């Protein structure tokens with residue numbers, strides 16, 4: 328893979344204390360130790376967790392979509408993420424998925440990829456969450472594939488909790504991982520350490536994926552961040568505050584997945600079982616070679632819980 332990444336400095340924000348990620352790999356298999364660290368920090372980071380060959384296979388499939396839509400620079404191998412931002416900027420805002428980074432049509436093409444829906448079921452991921460939950464795992468089929476670009480209508484993901492966007496149980500865990508190296512200068516995910524203890528935090532509307540930002544109190548400054556390498560994952564329950572760093576490279580696309588896991592014994596909101604786009608599951612499944620992962624959640628004993636709009640209503644936070 329050609330790597331045009333440099334370690335361009337990421338601008339400092341005032342009042343931010345940066346702490347490095349701690350690799351939790353030595354705790355794998357020890358449910359009590361993993362839960363204790365997650366209870367302290369609000370997240371777990373694992374270095375080189377996913378096999379790079381499988382990540383790169385999906386990266387290649389997603390970049391092939393970018394290429395078909397005419398935004399990939401020529402003269403790079405199948406894993407190179409250099410794009411033609413001027414060409415992408417010709418896509419008008421109303422045809423964009425600004426929460427994703429590319430057009431609605433391109434994201435639909437990614438959602439149709441079998442490889443995109445298969446990777447979140449990797450046995451290592453299932454084993455991790457089985458250990459954490461002490462039960463069978465529901466993998467939400469609503470996977471999100473970020474294809475973050477410098478398109479003029481795309482903004483870095485603001486600080487938010489996933490809970491108001493996903494609902495169901497607050498013990499839903501997000502797993503975020505880049506599909507390739509993602510140093511801080513490429514706009515990786517960063518986590519507000521210990522923020523899960525605050526419970527639900529009031530929101531304000533904001534630019535960037537999700538469209539909401541939490542109001543932070545002056546002492547909430549300890550951000551865990553690091554340079555991700557291919558295979559690294561970070562995972563956290565849905566009250567943990569997180570945001571993306573701003574990408575410093577205008578001509579690179581940042582490919583990453585965010586996937587959700589929960590215990591089958593906890594409640595789930597119905598939207599989590601729907602595609603993350605306007606296609607139907609039938610349309611998504613049309614070109615797949617295997618039936619094994621089609622409608623798999625319908626074979627699990629799930630309890631649904633209703634959507635609650637009040638979580639998405641802006642309100643003031645008293646610090």
Ligand SMILES: O=C(O)CCC(=O)C(=O)O
Nearest residue numbers: 473484489501503571585
């Ligand atoms: O990748 C991003 O910019 C946002 C990801 C995110 O918010 C998540 O994984 O929950």
Ligand SMILES: [Fe+2]
Nearest residue numbers: 487488489569
């Ligand atoms: Fe999020």
